[in-house]
Amino acid sequence: MAETIDIRGHGVVKGYAEGEALVADTTLSFWGEVDAITGKVIGVGHPLEGISLGGRVLVIRSTKGSSGTPMVLNLAQLEGNAPAAFVNVEVDGLAALGCIVNEIPMMTELERDPFELITTGDHVVVDADEGVLRVTRK
Amino acid sequence: MELTGEQQAVLDGSQGDYLAKCMRWLVEWGEVMGAKRLIKVDNTHALLPVPNLMAQGASKETMDRYMADLVEACSHGTHPGCTCTVHAAFVTLDEVDVPENDPEQVQMQKDLAVLAADAGFIPTFTCAPYLVGNVPLKDEILAWTESSAVVYANSILGARTTRHGTESAIAASLLGLVPEFGVLLDENRKGTLRIEVTAELEDPPDWGALGYFAGKAAGLGIPVFNGIRRPSQDEAKQLCAALATSGGVTMCHIAGVTPEAPTIDAAFQGDVPEDYLTFDAETLKETYESLRVRTGDEIDSVILGCPHASINELSKIAALLKGKKVAEGVRLWIDTARGTKGNADRMGYTEIIEAAGGRILCDTCPTNMRIPAKRIVTHGFKQAHYARGMVGAEVIIAKTEACIRAAVAGRWLGDG
Numbered sequence: 001m002a003e004t005i006d007i008r009g010h011g012v013v014k015g016y017a018e019g020e021a022l023v024a025d026t027t028l029s030f031w032g033e034v035d036a037i038t039g040k041v042i043g044v045g046h047p048l049e050g051i052s053l054g055g056r057v058l059v060i061r062s063t064k065g066s067s068g069t070p071m072v073l074n075l076a077q078l079e080g081n082a083p084a085a086f087v088n089v090e091v092d093g094l095a096a097l098g099c100i101v102n103e104i105p106m107m108t109e110l111e112r113d114p115f116e117l118i119t120t121g122d123h124v125v126v127d128a129d130e131g132v133l134r135v136t137r138k
Numbered sequence: 139m140e141l142t143g144e145q146q147a148v149l150d151g152s153q154g155d156y157l158a159k160c161m162r163w164l165v166e167w168g169e170v171m172g173a174k175r176l177i178k179v180d181n182t183h184a185l186l187p188v189p190n191l192m193a194q195g196a197s198k199e200t201m202d203r204y205m206a207d208l209v210e211a212c213s214h215g216t217h218p219g220c221t222c223t224v225h226a227a228f229v230t231l232d233e234v235d236v237p238e239n240d241p242e243q244v245q246m247q248k249d250l251a252v253l254a255a256d257a258g259f260i261p262t263f264t265c266a267p268y269l270v271g272n273v274p275l276k277d278e279i280l281a282w283t284e285s286s287a288v289v290y291a292n293s294i295l296g297a298r299t300t301r302h303g304t305e306s307a308i309a310a311s312l313l314g315l316v317p318e319f320g321v322l323l324d325e326n327r328k329g330t331l332r333i334e335v336t337a338e339l340e341d342p343p344d345w346g347a348l349g350y351f352a353g354k355a356a357g358l359g360i361p362v363f364n365g366i367r368r369p370s371q372d373e374a375k376q377l378c379a380a381l382a383t384s385g386g387v388t389m390c391h392i393a394g395v396t397p398e399a400p401t402i403d404a405a406f407q408g409d410v411p412e413d414y415l416t417f418d419a420e421t422l423k424e425t426y427e428s429l430r431v432r433t434g435d436e437i438d439s440v441i442l443g444c445p446h447a448s449i450n451e452l453s454k455i456a457a458l459l460k461g462k463k464v465a466e467g468v469r470l471w472i473d474t475a476r477g478t479k480g481n482a483d484r485m486g487y488t489e490i491i492e493a494a495g496g497r498i499l500c501d502t503c504p505t506n507m508r509i510p511a512k513r514i515v516t517h518g519f520k521q522a523h524y525a526r527g528m529v530g531a532e533v534i535i536a537k538t539e540a541c542i543r544a545a546v547a548g549r550w551l552g553d554g
Contacts (some may be wrong), residue, residue, distance in 0.1 A: 011171050032524040044526045062358075064386050067185060067283035070303035074207075075193055079198040090358065092386060093171055094303050095322065100166045101305045105491045130177070 002138045004114070008111045010127030012091055015105035018125040019084035021135070022056040024048050025115045031068030039081030054081035057124040059114050062090035070098035077102040085126035087114055087133065107133060139167050139316070140175055145245040146485060148313065156210055160309035164512040167306060168317025173223075175313040177322070180429040181221045181274050181297075183267045184307040186212065186254050190228035190240055191508035208250055216258030217314030223262040223272045224254060225283050226446070228506045230499055231263070238507045259311065263501035265374060265477035266445040267541075268295065271477065276397050281310030285374070285382035286445050286520060292389035294374045298322045301388055321388050327398060329391050330359035332414035335366045337422040343537050345373040345380045346519035347425040348417055349380030354359045355415055358386040364414075372448055379445050380519040423504030427533040430521040432513060432550065439502050439511040439531070440464075440545040442538065443473035444518030449481050451538070452498070454488035458542040464495035465548030469511075472496060473503040496545070505529060515544045 024047045028034070033043030039054040052074070063069060064085075073095075076082040079119035085098060086106040099106045118124065119134050125134040141149065149161040164176060186208055189279035193201060216222045229244045230236075231251065251261045257282055262270050265284045268291065274280055282288050283302045291297045299321040302310070312317045321327050333352055339345055352361040361381070369377060369392070380389040391399035399405035442455060455472055464470045471489065474482070479500050482488045504511065505524050511531040516522050522533040534550055544550050 032528050042527045082511050095169045097167050097303045097306050
């Protein structure tokens with residue numbers, strides 16, 4: 001049976017979502033580094049370049065807040081290509097705004113290091129109402 | 139967050155569903171960001187753009203729903219007494235022979251501009267509202283989109299705004315309120331990173347290089363520059379734009395120069411760190427090199443005016459171009475606000491620039507428009523940074539003189 005662990009944290013933007021984890025100990029700007037329609041990372045040289053964020057639980061250090069962040073998230077959400085949830089070490093206000101407007105849960109302040117415990121491809125349940133991540137190893 | 143009775147009533151729907159939604163955005167955002175209350179906002183700079191090529195491949199349903207939200211926003215009046223300007227668009231409203239300027243979306247943007255104006259939004263369509271009349275006073279509370287303008291307003295003008303997105307700026311414009319957090323509060327305007335500058339900063343891109351270096355180092359913090367002179371308006375614009383590009387910076391201080399930093403001590407609110415970074419001549423050179431990524435010297439685009447050109451920049455560019463011709467196959471575009479172009483027309487700068495084969499582009503910029511450039515020379519660090527991913531172009535960052543020489547030669551000739 002696949003190993004499952006719970007990690008407690010703070011639900012910044014409430015809600016529930018699940019999906020495959022996409023993990024990178026890095027920052028990402030939705031403006032300029034993510035294609036709004038395909039949800040793919042287009043930042044040249046970015047560790048996630050070419051990968052689609054659609055439906056993924058995005059585990060990164062933080063987003064780099066550009067004013068365009070909520071707009072990109074909005075278009076991506078309408079196309080079904082926005083991340084399912086955000087798990088961030090630092091909360092950038094513009095991503096938080098984008099999550100509120102588009103009803104995407106966001107968690108932070110995890111009790112354990114997400115970059116050690118979560119690997120790309122793991123199945124992650126994000127319960128931001130209860131403040132718990134449930135990670136099932138791939 | 140504590141709401142007044144009136145604010146709670148709006149949240150509960152006393153002024154209809156849309157304003158209730160706007161209030162919910164501001165309240166939930168405030169709660170996430172640690173605000174205790176909503177405060178009055180004097181001035182906003184909002185995004186109201188049709189997405190143009192940014193939404194290339196989007197379904198009709200996506201476009202319809204996206205536009206319906208903007209139309210809904212513009213069907214409500216802006217709050218009485220609140221000055222509201224509009225950020226740069228993704229198209230120019232002028233008729234230009236540029237295929238990327240999708241005529242259907244231009245018409246949608248024009249229709250939206252009429253609705254926006256009726257609602258009270260001044261259709262400036264610029265990323266630099268402080269160049270076209272939206273010049274807030276010290277301590278004025280703002281809700282501005284455009285990260286570069288946010289840094290400029292906080293740092294150079296001493297006004298107060300957190301970094302806003304589309305929805306929060308619209309909500310602030312309609313309700314006249316913002317959640318009070320971040321740099322709206324004195325204690326969050328304290329410097330976090332000391333940078334001693336020993337490099338000679340000669341002109342605007344040099345200040346852009348300083349900002350690009352400092353933004354990367356400061357992340358979400360507040361850099362304090364020590365040891366530099368007062369920048370010109372164009373230099374300050376480049377510094378602020380680059381800070382907001384490489385990092386998530388909301389403001390900076392320049393010791394002895396900016397309104398809240400009469401001394402380095404004041405910039406750090408009495409707590410000057412002993413550790414510091416140094417920006418020296420070598421770092422200046424390296425920072426330019428970091429945005430010179432090219433596999434050849436032939437160029438197809440020279441893009442100036444990022445952020446939107448001031449009248450002084452247009453004057454300088456016209457002087458450099460006078461009597462010269464831009465090389466065949468090279469687009470020389472200078473982006474600016476419509477108000478600034480009006481002045482350039484009267485000063486004769488537009489005629490000189492157009493006679494040389496250049497174009498003054500209003501309301502937008504080539505990166506927003508997604509022009510298919512292959513190799514761009516520009517004097518804006520922000521443009522150079524974003525054009526790589528958004529347009530997929532190679533970029534060369536350079537001073538204005540070198541940009542114009544490249545435009546005329548059709549190839550990169552070096553700094554000269």
